[in-house]
Amino acid sequence: MTTVNAAGTRTNWAGNISYSASDLLQPSSLDGVRRAVTSAPQVTALGSRHSFNRVADTDGVQISLADLPFEVEIDSDARVARVSAGATHAAVAKQLDRAGWALPNLASLPHISVAGGVATGTHGSGVGNASLAQSVVGVEIVRESGDVVEVMADDPTLDAHRVAIGALGIVTSVYLAIEPTFDVAQRVWTGLGWDVVDDHFEQIMASGYSVSMFTDFGETGIRQIWRKRRVDRDEPTIDLEALGASPSASPLNPVPGGAPDAVTHQLGRPGPWHERLPHFRSEFTPSAGEEIQCEYLLDAADAVPAIAALRGIANVLAPVLFVSEIRRIAADTAWLAPSSGRDSVAFHFTFRRDAEGVAAALVPLDDALAPFGARPHWGKVTSMSAARLDDVYPSLGQFRALATSLDPAGRFRNSFLRSVIDGE
Numbered sequence: 136m137t138t139v140n141a142a143g144t145r146t147n148w149a150g151n152i153s154y155s156a157s158d159l160l161q162p163s164s165l166d167g168v169r170r171a172v173t174s175a176p177q178v179t180a181l182g183s184r185h186s187f188n189r190v191a192d193t194d195g196v197q198i199s200l201a202d203l204p205f206e207v208e209i210d211s212d213a214r215v216a217r218v219s220a221g222a223t224h225a226a227v228a229k230q231l232d233r234a235g236w237a238l239p240n241l242a243s244l245p246h247i248s249v250a251g252g253v254a255t256g257t258h259g260s261g262v263g264n265a266s267l268a269q270s271v272v273g274v275e276i277v278r279e280s281g282d283v284v285e286v287m288a289d290d291p292t293l294d295a296h297r298v299a300i301g302a303l304g305i306v307t308s309v310y311l312a313i314e315p316t317f318d319v320a321q322r323v324w325t326g327l328g329w330d331v332v333d334d335h336f337e338q339i340m341a342s343g344y345s346v347s348m349f350t351d352f353g354e355t356g357i358r359q360i361w362r363k364r365r366v367d368r369d370e371p372t373i374d375l376e377a378l379g380a381s382p383s384a385s386p387l388n389p390v391p392g393g394a395p396d397a398v399t400h401q402l403g404r405p406g407p408w409h410e411r412l413p414h415f416r417s418e419f420t421p422s423a424g425e426e427i428q429c430e431y432l433l434d435a436a437d438a439v440p441a442i443a444a445l446r447g448i449a450n451v452l453a454p455v456l457f458v459s460e461i462r463r464i465a466a467d468t469a470w471l472a473p474s475s476g477r478d479s480v481a482f483h484f485t486f487r488r489d490a491e492g493v494a495a496a497l498v499p500l501d502d503a504l505a506p507f508g509a510r511p512h513w514g515k516v517t518s519m520s521a522a523r524l525d526d527v528y529p530s531l532g533q534f535r536a537l538a539t540s541l542d543p544a545g546r547f548r549n550s551f552l553r554s555v556i557d558g559e
């Protein structure tokens with residue numbers, strides 16, 4: 136087992152969090168993970184460090200699976216792939232595609248680890264696409280005792296394990312439902328007025344396999360609409376030009392000032408699913424880099440009134456906002472998925488890395504979306520209290536009971552989970 140960087144400060148990817156963990160353990164075998172788990176009273180899994188809060192931090196030791204062998208085993212008959220939990224989506228996707236298989240969707244960046252993305256309910260966009268966790272049909276997990284168990288589709292707690300925010304153990308392999316590989320063509324339009332969005336929101340979001348709108352909620356309306364269409368399907372469409380938008384003749388980064396070569400191909404040339412569904416290319420820095428993100432998911436039926444509420448605080452957001460993204464996500468069965476049990480609209484905010492300025496903007500943002508029962512993304516910042524989290528996540532109590540029964544001494548309960556689960 137490797138102990139990395141026992142001294143010195145380590146941070147998350149964005150640099151807004153300095154981890155307080157005393158050590159980072161990087162075992163290179165399953166037995167090494169088991170020993171790492173029982174080596175300290177407090178342990179937390181660390182993925183690729185792309186979360187913006189303390190969800191992956193601990194007062195004890197962090198355990199990274201980056202040194203475990205990279206494995207993608209495909210069962211073509213069952214249409215299931217068993218993949219190393221610590222591998223990135225970029226690596227897994229390439230391997231699946233080479234073998235003729237695909238995942239239904241990816242997040243805006245392929246750089247994140249499979250287990251880390253799943254653990255926080257990470258999602259892409261698409262009215263018919265649920266979160267990445269919904270593709271999980273089983274997990275291999277190391278419990279607090281060091282025992283290794285498999286939780287598969289016949290286990291009623293699989294939906295708790297799909298989005299477990301690190302509370303139930305260290306996931307070492309993930310079983311993912313796969314489908315035959317497919318191609319996607321992506322195009323971007325600019326400029327769409329709010330009146331058009333109000334009248335046609337759902338039609339626009341349903342006019343492709345995955346559709347995203349980028350805005351600052353200011354008077355100019357939607358700055359960019361990204362539409363990703365599967366070339367193997369006839370998808371409903373809507374004429375965005377007739378609605379006033381213009382097709383872009385060159386690639387655009389959604390972040391103002393961001394490099395256009397960092398984004399996936401946008402000019403309509405079909406390409407493999409994993410090179411079109413993310414917004415950012417795996418070999419480039421995604422998004423802005425020095426940033427802080429927050430995101431809320433609410434019932435898709437409330438999208439238009441929620442947009443009106445956000446337009447009402449555009450001037451409060453403006454000093455710290457790079458860009459906001461609006462996406463649609465299909466309902467999820469995972470207990471703690473932000474999209475659990477309801478077809479959802481997601482409002483994402485990429486803020487400047489100005490912790491004080493962002494903290495000041497979060498309170499009016501939480502207030503604006505509170506009437507809609509908005510649920511915060513587990514990997515991003517929020518000012519929401521633990522009591523409100525209990526209100527908006529109806530299965531949180533059930534999850535708390537399961538986490539306590541599986542980990543009575545609280546080995547995996549870091550300060551983030553103590554606040555979320557125990558209300559401390």
Ligand SMILES: Cc1cc2nc3c(=O)[nH]c(=O)nc-3n(C[C@H](O)[C@H](O)[C@H](O)COP(=O)(O)OP(=O)(O)OC[C@H]3O[C@@H](n4cnc5c(N)ncnc54)[C@H](O)[C@@H]3O)c2cc1C
Binds near residue numbers: 185220300422515
């Ligand atoms: C530029 C950028 C773009 C993003 N785009 C999107 C997006 O499009 N959609 C979206 O929904 N989110 C997005 N996110 C958020 C990101 O997907 C989540 O924060 C995700 O959890 C990051 O995964 P990670 O591997 O970095 O996990 P970490 O941040 O390292 O950890 C997150 C959680 O996963 C747990 N975990 C990690 N590995 C394991 C394991 N092996 N076993 C058990 N638990 C584990 C950790 O303990 C922690 O609770 C974005 C983030 C960035 C930085």
